[in-house]
Amino acid sequence: MNTLLPTSIVGSLPKPSWLSEPEKLWSPWKLRDDELREGKLDAQTLAAHEQRRAGLDIISDGEQTRQHFVTTFIEHLSGVDFDRRETVRIRDxxxxxxxTVVGAVSREKSVFAADATRLRAAADQPIKWALPGPMTMIDTLYDDHYKSREKLAWEFATILNQEAKDLEAAGVDIIQIDEPAFNVFFDELKDWGVAALERATEGLSCETAVHICYGYGIKANTDWKATLGAEWRQYEESFPLLQQSSIDIVSLESHNSRVPVDLIELLRGKKVMLGAIDVASDTIETPEEVAATLRRALPFVDADKLYPSTNCGMAPLGRRVARDKMVALAAGAELLRRELA
Known part of the structure; x- marks a missing residue:
């Protein structure tokens, strides 16, 4: 990236109300068959346009062609039965x-390469694509086949690596792996979590990122955050391991969080995608607030390695709110750029 402080969203944007019910996760599609396929791609083009218009430097698909950041990928794999449902506890x-996982999991063909090719054709800027991480995938399923979280995670890591290579071939510049589960399952994180993440990104020459957050702004997540006390130090577990890993960029939640900003020092040498926009509130940040969040990180990450971003996805927000937050992110980064110049 030639731009100082290149801005991007983490992944999702709200979908148009003609595509699915707004401000809701796992919202069912309103269209069917060919109309749905066309509608998803229209929404993706619109999302790219809105990011450009807001002034963002790195463009994502806004996750417009997927119902949910994890399940849509899994839907395209064999070995998983979507009609056999079980109730599980997600991220505790x-x-x-x-x-339910009923047999060996595998990928018949690429899930997102055609969508990514379409985004590449619609954007002059660098593009980023997010995939769910192995640990977060196993946490969103009932496994009746492998009977081992680790074994299933390694299978998913191999499938994700195939998908990532197809996305790279489609022209994606940054492949981001979403691993919110890294903030919860610390024993697995250390035992095999980072290793599975590296397996998922093995052999790629594009940039790689891992996104670890405290979740969308839904009640279950905000209630959990309220129990975490005055300081949220979960990143202390993952950052030293990721600093030693092959991953290029680490994405974290910062604005309106209780994450001590000095934890970023544990990533020294890595690029840091810093969440400077709160996705659990409809309040629009001012450019000055965004710049202040970014500025606070500068003692712990070199300016040329700082990537301003959102805390998490914005799927559950209203479209105008998400648009205004993107504008604020771009304007805040520009304020700090001028200062640094």
Whole structure:
């Protein structure tokens, strides 16, 4: 990236109300068949346009072609039965009805390469694509086949690596792996979590990122955050391991969080995608607030390695709110750029 402080969103944007019910996760599609396929791609083009218009430097698909950041990828794999539902505890926080792994998991063909090719053609800027991480994937399923979280995670890591290589071939500049589960399952993180992440990104020459947050602004997550005390130090577990890993960029939640900013020092040498926009509130940040959040990180990350971003995805927000937050992110980064110049 030639731009100082290149801005981007983490991944998702709200979908248009003609595509799915607004401000809701796992919202069902309103269209069917060919209309749905066309509608998803129209929404993706619109999302790219809105990011450009807001002034963002790195463009994502806004996750417009997927119902949910994890399940849509899994839907395209064999070995998972979506009609056989079980209730599981997701990230030790809330219960959800999830599909069941009934056999060996595999990928028949690329899930997102065609969508990424379409985004590449619609954007002159660098593009980023997010995939769910192995640990977060296994946490969103009931496993009746492998009977081992680790074994299933390694299978998913191999599948993700195939997908990532197809996305790179489609022209994606940054492949981001979403691993919110890294803030919860610390024993697995150390035992095999980072190793599985590296397996998922093995052999790529594009940039790689891992996104670890405290979740969307839904009640289950905000309730959990309220129990975490005056300081949120979960990143202390993952950052030293990621600093030693092959991953290029580490994405974290910062604005309106209780994460001590000096934890970023544990990533020294890595690029840091810093969440400077709160996704759990409809309040629009001012450019000055965004700049202040970014400025506070500068003692712990070199300016040329700082990537201003959102804390997490914005799927559950209203479209105008998400648009205004993107504008604020771009304007805040520009304020700090001028200062640094």
């Amino acid at each position: 926080r809330y219960d959800a009805s999830v599909p």
